[in-house]
Amino acid sequence: MQMNQQLAIGIDIGGTNTVFGIVDARGDILYRGAISTKQNETVEKYIDALYQAILPAIEKVGGKDRIKGIGVGAPNGNYYKGTIEYAPNLNWKGIIPMAELVAARFGVPAALTNDANAAAVGEMMYGAAKGMKDFIMITLGTGVGSGIVANGQLIYGHDGFAGELGHTIIIPGGRLHWGTGAKGSLETYTSATGVVLTAKEFLAAKPEQPSILRKVPAKKLDSKAIYDAAVKKDKLAMDVYNYTGEILGRALANFVMFSSPEAIILFGGLTKAGELLIVPTRKSMEENLLPIFRDKVKLIFSQLNESDAAILGASALVWEIKV
Amino acid sequence: MQMNQQLAIGIDIGGTNTVFGIVDARGDILYRGAISTKQNETVEKYIDALYQAILPAIEKVGGKDRIKGIGVGAPNGNYYKGTIEYAPNLNWKGIIPMAELVAARFGVPAALTNDANAAAVGEMMYGAAKGMKDFIMITLGTGVGSGIVANGQLIYGHDGFAGELGHTIIIPGGRLHWGTGAKGSLETYTSATGVVLTAKEFLAAKPEQPSILRKVPAKKLDSKAIYDAAVKKDKLAMDVYNYTGEILGRALANFVMFSSPEAIILFGGLTKAGELLIVPTRKSMEENLLPIFRDKVKLIFSQLNESDAAILGASALVWEIKV
Numbered sequence: 001m002q003m004n005q006q007l008a009i010g011i012d013i014g015g016t017n018t019v020f021g022i023v024d025a026r027g028d029i030l031y032r033g034a035i036s037t038k039q040n041e042t043v044e045k046y047i048d049a050l051y052q053a054i055l056p057a058i059e060k061v062g063g064k065d066r067i068k069g070i071g072v073g074a075p076n077g078n079y080y081k082g083t084i085e086y087a088p089n090l091n092w093k094g095i096i097p098m099a100e101l102v103a104a105r106f107g108v109p110a111a112l113t114n115d116a117n118a119a120a121v122g123e124m125m126y127g128a129a130k131g132m133k134d135f136i137m138i139t140l141g142t143g144v145g146s147g148i149v150a151n152g153q154l155i156y157g158h159d160g161f162a163g164e165l166g167h168t169i170i171i172p173g174g175r176l177h178w179g180t181g182a183k184g185s186l187e188t189y190t191s192a193t194g195v196v197l198t199a200k201e202f203l204a205a206k207p208e209q210p211s212i213l214r215k216v217p218a219k220k221l222d223s224k225a226i227y228d229a230a231v232k233k234d235k236l237a238m239d240v241y242n243y244t245g246e247i248l249g250r251a252l253a254n255f256v257m258f259s260s261p262e263a264i265i266l267f268g269g270l271t272k273a274g275e276l277l278i279v280p281t282r283k284s285m286e287e288n289l290l291p292i293f294r295d296k297v298k299l300i301f302s303q304l305n306e307s308d309a310a311i312l313g314a315s316a317l318v319w320e321i322k323v
Numbered sequence: 324m325q326m327n328q329q330l331a332i333g334i335d336i337g338g339t340n341t342v343f344g345i346v347d348a349r350g351d352i353l354y355r356g357a358i359s360t361k362q363n364e365t366v367e368k369y370i371d372a373l374y375q376a377i378l379p380a381i382e383k384v385g386g387k388d389r390i391k392g393i394g395v396g397a398p399n400g401n402y403y404k405g406t407i408e409y410a411p412n413l414n415w416k417g418i419i420p421m422a423e424l425v426a427a428r429f430g431v432p433a434a435l436t437n438d439a440n441a442a443a444v445g446e447m448m449y450g451a452a453k454g455m456k457d458f459i460m461i462t463l464g465t466g467v468g469s470g471i472v473a474n475g476q477l478i479y480g481h482d483g484f485a486g487e488l489g490h491t492i493i494i495p496g497g498r499l500h501w502g503t504g505a506k507g508s509l510e511t512y513t514s515a516t517g518v519v520l521t522a523k524e525f526l527a528a529k530p531e532q533p534s535i536l537r538k539v540p541a542k543k544l545d546s547k548a549i550y551d552a553a554v555k556k557d558k559l560a561m562d563v564y565n566y567t568g569e570i571l572g573r574a575l576a577n578f579v580m581f582s583s584p585e586a587i588i589l590f591g592g593l594t595k596a597g598e599l600l601i602v603p604t605r606k607s608m609e610e611n612l613l614p615i616f617r618d619k620v621k622l623i624f625s626q627l628n629e630s631d632a633a634i635l636g637a638s639a640l641v642w643e644i645k646v
Contacts, residue, residue, distance in 0.1 A: 076615075086615065134481040148581070150480070155473045157583020158457040159619060162473070167613045168577040171495060180613060254491040258471070258581055260480020290490045290503060292399075292409065296482060 006068040007061055009054065010315030011102075012115060012307065013037055013074040015089035015142070018050065019307045022057055022067075023315035027126035029308060031057040043092045047105050054106075069109040070102055071317030073118030073310050075145075080160040082112045088179050089143075111317040115139075115310060117154055117163060119267060119302075120147025122313030127304040128265050135263045136255055137302075138165065140248075140270035144187040144194075150259050166191070170251045190248045192223040192269050199226050199240045211236035223270060230276050241276040248277075249284025256285070256293050263298035267309065271301050329391040330384055332377065333638030334425075335438060335630065336360055336397040338412035338465070341373065342630045345380055345390075346638035350449035352631060354380040366415045370428050377429075392432040393425055394640030396441030396633050403483040405435045411502050412466075434640040438462075438633060440477055440486060442590060442625075443470025445636030450627045451588050458586045459578055460625075461488065463571075463593035467510040467517075473582050489514070493574045513571045515546040515592055522549050522563045534559035546593060553599050564599040571600075572607025579608070579616050586621035590632065594624050 007030070011020040018037045021029040035053045040046035058064055076087040082099025084090065103110040113121075120137035123129040129137070133152040139145040144166030148155040155162045166187035167180060174184025175197065188194050199213060199221060212229040213221060213236060229237035252264055270277065282299050289297075302309060330353070334343045341360045344352040358376045363369035381387055399410040405422025407413065426433040436444075443460035446452040452460070456475040462468040467489030471478040478485045489510035490503060497507025498520065511517050522536060522544060535552040536544060536559060552560035575587055593600065605622050612620075625632060 132481075134485075150473060150478045150485070151476050153474050153476075155582050157473070158455075158585035159583055161615055162457075162581065162583035164580040164583075164613055164615075168580050169573060169611055172493075172573060182611070182613070250492060250495060254577070255581070257487040257491050258485065258578070259478050260482055260485035260487075262481035288492055288505070290487055290505070292484055292487075 005066075007066050008068055008315040008318035009058075009070040009106075010118075010311035010313070010318075011050070011070060011072045012118065012310035012314055013072065013084075013090075013098075014115070015075065019311060020050070020054055021308075021311040021315065022061055023312060025319065027312055029311060030061060032311070033057060038091065041091050043096055043098075043101065046092070047101050050102075051105050064107060067106075067108050069111065069318040070106060071118070071314040072098060072102060072110060072112040073115040073314040074098060074112060075115055077112050077114040077117075078160040079111070079113040079117065079154075079156050082110070084112070109318075111320070113154075113314070113317060114145070114147070114161075114163065116145030117147040117156075118313035118317070119145075119309045120149055120154060120313065121316045122304060122309040122311075123265055123267075123302060124149060125316050126312050127309060128300055128302055129263060132262050134259065135261045135265060136165075136259065137265045137267060138252075139268040140190055140192070140266060141268035142192050144191045145268075148259060148261075150261075155259075165251070165255060168251065168254070170247060170254075186247070186251045190244055190251070190270070195223050195226060195240060195244055195270065196221060198243055199237070202236055202240060202243075206236070209236055213237060227273050227276070230273070238276065241273060242280045244270075245277050245280025246284045249281040249286075250288050252281065252285045252299070253288035253293075256289060256297050260293065261297060263300055265300055265302055267302040268306065274301075328389075330389050331391055331638040331641035332381075332393040332429075333441075333634035333636070333641075334373070334393060334395045335441065335633035335637055336395065336407075336413075336421075337438070338398065342634060343373070343377055344631075344634040344638065345384055346635060348642065350635055352634060353384060355634070356380060361414065364414050366419050366421075366424065369415070370424050373425075374428050387430060390429075390431050392434065392641040393429055394441070394637040395421060395425060395433060395435040396438040396637040397421060397435060398438055400435050400437040400440075401483040402434070402436040402440065402477075402479050405433070407435070432641075434643070436477075436637070436640060437468070437470070437484075437486065439468030440470040440479075441636035441640070442468075442632045443472055443477060443588075443636065444639045445627060445632040445634075446588055446590075446625060447472060448639045449635050450632060451623055451625055452586060455585050457582065458584045458588060459488075459582065460588045460590060461575075462591040463513055463515070463589060464591035465515055467514045468591075471582060471584075473584075478582075488574070488578060491574065491577070493570060493577075509570070509574045513567055513574070513593070518546050518549060518563060518567055518593065519544060521566055522560070525559055525563060525566075529559070532559055536560060550596050550599070553596070561599065564596060565603045567593075568600055568603025569607040572604040572609075573611050575604065575608045575622070576611035576616075579612060579620050583616065584620060586623055588623055588625055590625040591629065597624075
């Protein structure tokens, strides 16, 4: 690393933890760190904890003068306004002017975007979508997020909230969403939470079918337990993935007919299932596509590790900041 | 009109007829005309008929030197390649290099795009979407087409085929599409064809319910007959619009959560139903939106007449042509 080179700070705010990194223009993460998001009840305390955690790293790379700016990825983040608006998974309610608060505390420019958008930018600059002008990034974690790139640009929409694909209705009148109250949204089926609900439904609906999952206490029945069972060829657990893939593939087909991306990049905890998930997803996607779109769209997993993609994507915002 | 001003020709190829116009840069259509698409079995005959029809108009405006180029809107039109690919409603099968054929015959540059995309460009340059950077145009005609604009640019996708919203699956396992074989696509419900199918289903499902439509011979039961009955407060006909609006609104909600447009512009024959259609559509759209998107999206009808929008949109391509 050259000592005169400008650096960026990338911060990814998650419901539980916040990860951050100091990144150079090539996408090398020079320093990494994390703090708890949850334990800071007020945003003031949070900003303070963040500052205390990052300051030593800033000093190690040569001080504030080398930091061009800070990029933040956050749930319900609004790129246009630099705000976090009504994020259901955060302690801080209402509208938080996060970019402004960060810029004021650190004394450098700051920009903010939605966490899934940040990950998409990370993929475009440093990951599986390098060089692509049209792709969709879908995060399959506790929830389902998305970032959409068309014509080489992230789609923000007129208000900065575009790309809420996890909330599109995929089965009208279907499963009730625990947070939004909507019925049949993608997130209720293809998130880690949704997969557990599917397993519970299958266990209840087929009481005669043997399954490793019957021995797992209800509290410990999480997406990892289902994955472990499926790897052992447990039929019911494998059916859970087949069902999840069928629904995900159907949704992806609709997204393809919207923006005709070169690739769909899957990302997040659920993608650890690998072939178990991607095989039924691809099959269902192809079946639901208009012939003109078939056998064209690459369905791939992210090549970045999860926290790196978010840090890199958030830091990438900095190179766009107009000072 | 100034005699030295450059002009554009806009051509809209429909399954039955082709309309064209000579347009100035302000969007005034100086000359209009039409030929039959259907009666020309070969594309060579068609190009010839088109040339014979437009030539007198070109001469009236001062000859070929004043024509900067020709823009064509066509079903299954590919902007990147200038081709019409496997259009189910046209006589000419396979891949037709239409832009090339037109340019060769007329001796001026030509560009081509999908017909719904052309209409969207027309709305953006001269219609209801003037000044908007994010909107979706939906045509509700014999079929359902769409053109999507984000960040001020039409979304073409990686292959030029983006924006096939009529083929997105809105009711999984629903109504069979007569052409694609898919089940439950938007077009099977919210096109003129779909509305007639709904009326027939309702008439069969409720044999006891009186309706003006029962007196209409099956062959004459078209979307106009349903509209006429609904205007006379025929309950069954009004239910057809309510059902159509409910499904359309649900689909629009999904589209909004994709690209968060400032407006959705409805266009095409079915929009003549006015309030009968837009009231249930708006209600259903709002109900299916995540709160963050509610009461924000303008749902409006096109202000251009149908053939003008297509001619204007096609002609608008000309101003982008690099010569």
